Amino acid sequence: MEKLIRGIVDFRKSVRPGYKDVFARLALGQRPDTLFIACSDSRVVPNLFASSDPGDLFVVRNVGNLIPPCGASNPRPSEDSEAAAIEFALRSLPITDIVVCGHSECGAMTALAHGRAQLESPSLKSWLRHGEASLRRIDSAIPGDAHLERHNRLSRVNVLQQLEHLKTYPLVHERMQAGRLHLHGWWFDIKEADVYEYDPGSGGFRLIDEDYARVLLQRAESAGA
Ligand code: ZN
Numbered sequence: 001m002e003k004l005i006r007g008i009v010d011f012r013k014s015v016r017p018g019y020k021d022v023f024a025r026l027a028l029g030q031r032p033d034t035l036f037i038a039c040s041d042s043r044v045v046p047n048l049f050a051s052s053d054p055g056d057l058f059v060v061r062n063v064g065n066l067i068p069p070c071g072a073s074n075p076r077p078s079e080d081s082e083a084a085a086i087e088f089a090l091r092s093l094p095i096t097d098i099v100v101c102g103h104s105e106c107g108a109m110t111a112l113a114h115g116r117a118q119l120e121s122p123s124l125k126s127w128l129r130h131g132e133a134s135l136r137r138i139d140s141a142i143p144g145d146a147h148l149e150r151h152n153r154l155s156r157v158n159v160l161q162q163l164e165h166l167k168t169y170p171l172v173h174e175r176m177q178a179g180r181l182h183l184h185g186w187w188f189d190i191k192e193a194d195v196y197e198y199d200p201g202s203g204g205f206r207l208i209d210e211d212y213a214r215v216l217l218q219r220a221e222s223a224g225a
Contacts, residue, residue, distance in 0.1 A: 022054060032058045035089040037082075037162070038101040039065045039108065043190050046101065050195070058093055060085045064108030064158070065100055066130040069165040083169070090171050090181070098166060101186040102159040109155040113138075130165070134158035143204040156205055159185040160198060182223055 036057040038044050046057060060082060067086075068077040077083050089095045102109075111119055112131045119125040134157050138150070142160075145153050163183050166172050175181035185198035187205055196205040197216065206212050 019054070026055045030055050030058070031094055032056055033094055033096050034058070035060070035086070035093075035095050035098045036101065037061075037065050037067065037099065039063065039103055039106055041103060041106060043105075044101065044103045044188055049188060049193065058085075058089050058095065063124065063127060064106065064112070064131055065102055065162060066108075066127070066158075067100070067162045067165040068130050070168040070170070077168075086166070086169055087171065090175060096180065097182050097184060098172070099184045099186050100159050100162045100166070101188060102155045102162075103188040104152050104155065104190045106151065106155045109158060110151040112158075113151045113154050131158055131161070133164075134161040137161065143202065145204070156187050156198075159187055163198075179223070182220075 032055060034057050036046055037060045038046060040061045040063050046052060046059070050057075062082065067082050068079045070077045070083075089098075108128060108131070111124070112128050112135055116125050116128040116132075119128070134154060138154050138157050140157070142153070142156055145156055148156070163185050166183060167176065172181065172183075176183070185205075186208075187196045187198075188194075189196065195208045197208050197212070198204075199206045208216065
């Protein structure tokens with residue numbers, strides 16, 4: 001806690017003066033174009049690894065970056081929090097992209113890989129059921145992932161599974177069909193501080209370095225054209 005309080009003092013002294021105009025503008029309203037869904041893990045810091053600024057990302061964070069799916073016969077999912085954030089983001093903000101970002105060494109994925117029945121926390125045990133479908137497809141190998149430890153392979157498969165859950169939301173489905181919304185699967189490697197994106201073309205995760213970033217930017221440009 002001391003670090004946070006000292007951090008506020010530092011921010012006021014050295015950072016705040018440079019951001020005064022930015023925050024004065026943001027006080028009038030937010031216009032983020034990306035809904036970013038990530039794990040609650042303290043080591044995953046999208047504002048740092050994607051060099052994003054205040055106002056850039058509308059963020060949902062939870063244990064395991066999970067999205068409860070809507071049922072086939074039930075247009076509403078079993079939990080309200082994520083659904084509310086998705087609805088608000090799509091109805092009230094100019095969101096054109098949704099990123100689901102998993103990460104290496106994820107505690108939620110490790111617990112899931114070991115079997116959530118062993119967990120003592122009843123709420124966590126229940127919440128992680130939204131990752132069961134990921135666990136069932138862990139052996140449908142993603143190209144290039146064989147070298148990863150099991151919990152990290154699960155974490156990458158889970159990103160793809162949660163993208164599928166997102167598509168069960170009628171509003172997400174509609175916007176995608178209309179070409180107004182694009183989904184992306186990202187994965188943050190904590191040890192290397194590298195970010196990967198799922199590439200549907202190759203069926204695997206690719207490091208977002210300068211070369212691949214160029215490809216992604218071109219793709220985004222033609223999608224927006
Ligand atoms: Zn995690």
